[in-house]
Amino acid sequence: MTELRNFLGDTPEIVIVDFLTQNRRYDFTIAELKRLIGVSRPTLLKAMRNLLRNKLVERTRTIGKAKFYALSDNSITMALTYASLAHTKLLSDGKERDYIIKHIIKQTTKEVAKEDLEG
Numbered sequence: 001m002t003e004l005r006n007f008l009g010d011t012p013e014i015v016i017v018d019f020l021t022q023n024r025r026y027d028f029t030i031a032e033l034k035r036l037i038g039v040s041r042p043t044l045l046k047a048m049r050n051l052l053r054n055k056l057v058e059r060t061r062t063i064g065k066a067k068f069y070a071l072s073d074n075s076i077t078m079a080l081t082y083a084s085l086a087h088t089k090l091l092s093d094g095k096e097r098d099y100i101i102k103h104i105i106k107q108t109t110k111e112v113a114k115e116d117l118e119g
Helices: 003-008 010-021 030-037 042-051 077-092 095-118
Strands: 055-063 066-071
Touching: 010 030, 010 042, 010 055, 010 066, 010 077, 030 042, 030 066, 030 095
Parallel strands: none
Antiparallel strands: 055 066
């Protein structure tokens, strides 16, 4: 089980966001997500509609009939990424943990403020 799923649960939406958070550089088709995540197609489609509506996932491109999806680049998805890292570091020990948590909070605050100004 990965970090977001460790503390947010195992809903299909969390499973998808968790996978896409770990693979931020890539986009995937529904068929690829189904195979890689292990969620049934109907469950995946329902969860993806919810994630698209809430702007956590976005369609990145279309090749033929294949539509590709990736994690959206916004303050919410950045906060989820930072939360995952923070949780990992929270479970570790030492000064490095405290430094990273402070950095994550600072960076998340900057991202949210930037989005508020642009939005």
